[in-house]
Every structure is written in structure tokens, then in C-alpha cells.
Amino acid sequence: MNIEALHHAYAASTTPVDVVEQIFARIEAEGLHPIWISVLPKERVLARAESLAAQDKTSLPLYGVPFAVKDNIDVAGCPTTAACAEYAYIPAESATVVARLEAAGAILIGKTNMDQFATGLVGTRTPYGICSSVFNPNYISGGSSSGSAVSVASGLVSFSLGTDTAGSGRVPAMFNNLVGLKPTRGVLSAAGVVPACRTLDCVSIFAETSGDAALVLAAAGGYDEKDPYSRQPGVGAGASPWAAAPSFRFGVPSPEALEFFGDEQNPALYQAAVEALTKLGGQPIEFDLAPFLATAQLLYKGPWVAERYAAIATFIEAFKDKMDPTVAGIISGAGRYTAVDAFDAAYKLEALRGVTAKAWANFDLMLLPTAPRAYTIAEIAEAPVERNSHLGTYTNFVNLLDLAAVAVPAGMRPDGLPFGVTLIGKAFTETALLPVADKLHRALNATLGGSQRALSTTTPLSPATTPQGTLLMAVVGAHLEGQPLNWQLTQRGGRLVRRTKTAVDYKFYALKNTTPPKPGLVRVPGYAGPGIEVEVWALPSETVGSFVDGVPQPLSIGKLKLEDGSLVMGFLVEPEATADAVEITSLGGWRAYLSSLK
Incomplete structure (x- = not known):
């Protein structure tokens, strides 16, 4: 249900009401769980669809496009649970990003399942049922934005919003054959979003194509005075002269630095992605991944986890026994960190920022596996913290270092599971990364999401004539x-x-x-x-x-x-x-x- 195909259908005879009826018919047949925590009342969604019929299609870039949001994002009049029923509240107004998408013509269907309080990359830490990959019910969907990814990959909506602090907008994209856009911190407003780590959180976008992700980003983005962490790029910010050039340089780790935790299929697929990006005009530049991995360790093995405690301190003190045990253990453990620890970690991060900046002097963007490997639901249950940590190997450092990232499908494994890679760039380079991601997607993949619809039927995303900055x-x-x-x-x-x-x-x-x-x-x-x-x-x-x-x-x-x-x-x-x-x-x-x- 990519946006371009939907707009073609609307130009023919299909109406938004038709689309909404089809979606609700599927939800009623399949049930809410595990994808949805709640859906909007059907009458409300139909009324929204009917109101669009009277509007000019050409003035609304997301006319009639159905979408879902992770249930830590506010929707007026609907409960926000963050996957914890005892935490639920009903907001009076929608998050800024939701309001902007609806103003662009999109139709919200409902709120999706997630790792509780956005703490996890697995999708199993929820009382609302465990989402699995659309390609194999035994394998995890990835988290914490599990339901958001699966709602798109299964064709229920055209795009969805997740959040991404440690990789939650990217890991589920890999496990479900989707594009996962994690823009620069503050590009998408976090007003009306339950925080995980407020200084690092990003709203993220799941879509079937980079073009769809770019369209959603354009509609939802922009400075928001309601969000103290909202940002707008200054003159020259995110400068990407390489985006218009016939060639560019991309960083790849030295082979000995890559870790796949025993997986034997993904290394070859990653190498194929490196070769494909080279054929697209890229020059691979080997770099030392160690300082980036050291940065990643700070996120969960340092005082930043105390931000998760700060976000729900009153609640966790009263309802810790009602929370997912793994989530409760992670967040409550933050109490051991002191202000001195926080400053020491900040100093260490700044030192690492200086070291990693030297690497960026040698290339324009970075190509990494999105995650080392996929795990079964049973394997996660055996070692929930350790294997969750494995999944963040190539994602945890990105927000700490103020980078932008696009996760993109990168081929199918012999066992039928998807693989994915991530293009990473400096702050405010997301619009430059997306066209490159689109080219790589088309070089390595044939189908959209969990369907058999051909990627080749969609229009490629062209780079800007004059690149950002x-x-x-x-x-x-x-x-x-x-x-x-x-x-x-x-x-x-x-x-x-x-x-x-x-x-x-x-x-x-x-x-x-x-x-x-x-x-x-x-x-x-x-x-x-x-x-x-x-x-x-x-x-x-x-x-x-x-x-x-x-x-x-x-x-x-x-x-x-x-x-x-x-x-x-x-x-x-x-x-x-x-x-x-x-x-x-x-x-x-x-x-x-x-x-x-x-």
C-alpha cells in the first residue's frame, strides 16, 4: 500500500472510505493483538475519510493515506499506554507530528504495540502480545516500535511512526523488509511523545520506500516551539555536496571489527551491499569502528539510562510490579548512577565525539549492517538483556553522536528472512541519505515490505538539484x-x-x-x-x-x-x-x- 500506488487508485475510482473499510475489515478479522494496542473508533475514521472527499486532492500531499502511530505518541481522545495499561492517560490534543500529518491529508487508523516504555529492541517486552517478523512467526519483529513496523509490512497502513532512541526505528525495519528513517534529533517534534531518553529521542518513520519516507518527513517536519528539543538547521547545516556529485565516499568497518554473533548468512549479504553501493558510485573507505562501539556502550551501560527513570519516576515507584520485569529492572537500576557519573560520562562522550569526527573527515556517509542478526522469540527469552544488546551494536551510538540514519532492505537470506543495512550521515543529512538509500534498495531488493508487490513499479527518489546546505x-x-x-x-x-x-x-x-x-x-x-x-x-x-x-x-x-x-x-x-x-x-x-x- 505504498503512497504512490494509493494516489493512483484515488485518481481512478477508489475513495478514502473504500480504503478505511478494507482496513477495518482486516482488523476485525485478524483481531487487535499483537499489532495494535488500540484503534480509533471506526465511525471517527470513516468521518475523517468522508471529509477528505470534499477537499482538493492536489493540495494534500498525503491525501487519504492511512497511517499508524506507536502507542507512546499522543492522539487526542485516545489512551496513551506506552504498552503499560496502568500508565494509560487520555491526552486532550495530539502530538505535533500527528496533527501535521493529518493536516497533510493522512488518515490515522490506530496505535501500535511496542516494547514497554520504549525500552528494548526486541518487541517481546509487552503485555499486549508479541509481534513477530512478517516473514516467520518464530522470529522477533524487532522493537521497540514493533507494531508500527509490522502494521506497514503487513499492508494495513502505508506508513507509521515509531520512536528511536537506540535503534527502535531501524532494527524493526530490517526484520520486516522496510525503510526505517531516523532523522536528526529534533527534526520531527517530540511534543506529545512519552519520553524514553528525552535528550536523545527521535520520532521515526517506517515506509515501504525511501520516497514515501521523504514525503512523510516533509509533511511532519519543521520547528515546533512546543518541543524544547526541536531544531531547525541553520545556514549550511547538513551540507552534503556529495549528494549531487557522480561519486561519493562511504565508510565501512575493517572486517575484524564486524560482529554477527554467530550468524553465517548476514556477512555475505553485507558484503554484497558494499559492492552494490560501490557500483552506484561509492568509494568504500575503511575506518576504525571501535570509538563508535565505545560510544554505543554509554547508552545502556552509563548514566543515560537514568533519563528513562526520570521520564516515569513517580509511576515506577508506585507500579513497578505491574511493569514488564525486564523493563522494570533496566529502568529501576538507573538509581545507582550519580551526578558525578553523569558528568564523567558526558566528558567521555565528548572525547569520543572528537575521535569519531576524525573518521568523518574521510568519508561522506557510513554503511553498516542494521543489526548483526535476527533472533527467534525463544532465543530472546533465553537471554533477554544480552541478546537485546546484540541488536543495538550498530545503532546505539547514532543519537549520542547526533547523526542521521536510514535503514534500508538489503536482500533476502536463504532462510527467507530479510537482511538490512543502514546509511548513516552527519546531522541534518537525512534528505541527502534518502535518495542514496533508494538506489541501494532497488539494487538489492525486489519487493515491498512483506508483500510480493514489485519495488520496480514505484518511482525512484531523485536527489535534490542543490543538496542540503x-x-x-x-x-x-x-x-x-x-x-x-x-x-x-x-x-x-x-x-x-x-x-x-x-x-x-x-x-x-x-x-x-x-x-x-x-x-x-x-x-x-x-x-x-x-x-x-x-x-x-x-x-x-x-x-x-x-x-x-x-x-x-x-x-x-x-x-x-x-x-x-x-x-x-x-x-x-x-x-x-x-x-x-x-x-x-x-x-x-x-x-x-x-x-x-x-
Whole structure:
């Protein structure tokens, strides 16, 4: 039930009422548990569907799209339980993300099962029944956003919201063949969300495709003054010049650092993902995973677990015996940490942040297994804490280090279970990661979620013409690749995007008395020349000022029109500087001119 297919159906004869009726028919036949903790009254959902029929489909990007939310996310008039009946309360208003999605035309169906108080990556720590992978009922669904993932993978809704502190929006995506988007902390408002670790929590998105996830992110995102941890990127934040370039660099751990805890099938699938991403233009760069793993250890083996206690302190003191025993043990154990422990851990995290930053200097994004392996429900019962910890090996450090991540399906195992990998980037790079994730998804997988519907029937997600946090700059002379001033671009993190030509109404000159030799470009309205060869580079926005400041007279930076009609920043020259210059327009470019001098 991907969004694109649903919109095609609506453009034909299907109505939102038809879709809602079908969903409730399935729920009534299958029962609530274990996917749902509660569903909205059918009459309320039908009334919502009927109201949409009177609205303009084209003005609502999520028109008639059914979705679910994890039951730690508030929905007005519906109980929020966090998978603990004794904790339940009925909020007067919906979480900001829910309200924004409904404003975009989406139809909320209900609230999904989860590991209690979002504490776990397994999906078994709940009194509402254990969700399993849609591919094998003996295997866990992953948690804590278990029901949210399964509701999408089983085709009940088109997308769902989870939360992700330690990997809860990514591990269930792997076990159910879904895309799991964990955006940068604060990009999606947490107002109206029961906190787990308030300083680290993220609302996450499960979808069948990266395109669907991007659409939901656009509708739900944005600054929210109700959430003190809400953020909006500043100028240049999340700069991703690599996203528009034909090649990029991706980090892969050294082979000895990878741990699959005895699984014999996933290592080969991970290697296949590395090879696929390489074929898509990536250059694998080996890096030391150890400082990232050391960071991950801080989440549950350090004082951050005390945030979980802070979130429900009054409740746990009164109702500890009503909680899942494993969850109660983890959260109540936080009492042993002191303020000194918290500061010591903060110092250690900052030191690790500095070490890991050095690794990021060598690559643009990271490719890791989403989880080392899948476990059966029985295996989790044998060692609930230890094996839960295994599942967070490659996820626990991400929020601590303020990174963005997209979990993506990466092929099927011989035993019929799905495998998945995660693309990880710096803060605010989620919109750059999603198109890469989409390409990798299409290279490694054929079907959507738990269905047999073909991924190839969906439209690929195109990268932004101008990547997040960047500015496009056209260069024509000494800044071209291989020329003496090209370092001024590369030293600022610039990436070559493409080679093209200007529009035809430009004249080109070899300027006199410039060191190194430089050309000048002048626009002459009405002139019809050959167009001048240029290179378009993507520069991080925050570096553009220093670059422009270094441009000497008579050169300047202005708007250039390219042969396709688009406008980019680029080098121009003051017309009077051409009086004693040599016109070289007929040669079509600086490299041709340099060759003519030999």
C-alpha cells in the first residue's frame, strides 16, 4: 500500500472510505493483538475519510493515506499506554507530528504495540502480545516500535511512526523488509511523545520506500516551539555536496571489527551491499569502528539510562510490579548512577565525539549492517538483556553522536528472512541519505515490505538539484579541476557536480596580467555564441563567503545562466577589463585555449 500506488487508485475510482473499510475489515478479522494496542473508533475514521472527499486532492500531499502511530505518541481522545495499561492517560490534543500529518491529508487508523516504555529492541517486552517478523512467526519483529513496523509490512497502513532512541526505528525495519528513517534529533517534534531518553529521542518513520519516507518527513517536519528539543538547521547545516556529485565516499568497518554473533548468512549479504553501493558510485573507505562501539556502550551501560527513570519516576515507584520485569529492572537500576557519573560520562562522550569526527573527515556517509542478526522469540527469552544488546551494536551510538540514519532492505537470506543495512550521515543529512538509500534498495531488493508487490513499479527518489546546505558554483578557468586554483574549492569541501556549458549569450576572454592566468566571462544579451564550458561545483554554504572574499578584481561572482536554462552562481568579469583582453569565445572553453598555446 505504498503512497504512490494509493494516489493512483484515488485518481481512478477508489475513495478514502473504500480504503478505511478494507482496513477495518482486516482488523476485525485478524483481531487487535499483537499489532495494535488500540484503534480509533471506526465511525471517527470513516468521518475523517468522508471529509477528505470534499477537499482538493492536489493540495494534500498525503491525501487519504492511512497511517499508524506507536502507542507512546499522543492522539487526542485516545489512551496513551506506552504498552503499560496502568500508565494509560487520555491526552486532550495530539502530538505535533500527528496533527501535521493529518493536516497533510493522512488518515490515522490506530496505535501500535511496542516494547514497554520504549525500552528494548526486541518487541517481546509487552503485555499486549508479541509481534513477530512478517516473514516467520518464530522470529522477533524487532522493537521497540514493533507494531508500527509490522502494521506497514503487513499492508494495513502505508506508513507509521515509531520512536528511536537506540535503534527502535531501524532494527524493526530490517526484520520486516522496510525503510526505517531516523532523522536528526529534533527534526520531527517530540511534543506529545512519552519520553524514553528525552535528550536523545527521535520520532521515526517506517515506509515501504525511501520516497514515501521523504514525503512523510516533509509533511511532519519543521520547528515546533512546543518541543524544547526541536531544531531547525541553520545556514549550511547538513551540507552534503556529495549528494549531487557522480561519486561519493562511504565508510565501512575493517572486517575484524564486524560482529554477527554467530550468524553465517548476514556477512555475505553485507558484503554484497558494499559492492552494490560501490557500483552506484561509492568509494568504500575503511575506518576504525571501535570509538563508535565505545560510544554505543554509554547508552545502556552509563548514566543515560537514568533519563528513562526520570521520564516515569513517580509511576515506577508506585507500579513497578505491574511493569514488564525486564523493563522494570533496566529502568529501576538507573538509581545507582550519580551526578558525578553523569558528568564523567558526558566528558567521555565528548572525547569520543572528537575521535569519531576524525573518521568523518574521510568519508561522506557510513554503511553498516542494521543489526548483526535476527533472533527467534525463544532465543530472546533465553537471554533477554544480552541478546537485546546484540541488536543495538550498530545503532546505539547514532543519537549520542547526533547523526542521521536510514535503514534500508538489503536482500533476502536463504532462510527467507530479510537482511538490512543502514546509511548513516552527519546531522541534518537525512534528505541527502534518502535518495542514496533508494538506489541501494532497488539494487538489492525486489519487493515491498512483506508483500510480493514489485519495488520496480514505484518511482525512484531523485536527489535534490542543490543538496542540503550547499550552493552551486560554476567555474570557467583557474578553478577548473586540475587547474592551479582548484584547491580553493576542494579545501572547502566542494564536489564537482557536472560539466556543462553556459547559455549562448556569453563571450569569453583571456585576461592580461593575471597570476595564475585567468579568463573573463561576460554576458552579452542577443549574442549567439557556442556557449562556454563550465564545471558546476557544490560548495557547503558556510564556506561560500570566504571563497567569494578571495575573488580578485576585475572578477566577480554573479548569476550565470547555463545551457539548460538554470541559474547558478559563477565567475563573471567587469566589462571594462575586456578592453585589452584576447577574445577566445570561439574556442568554447579555458582548456581549449590552454591547449591552443602549446
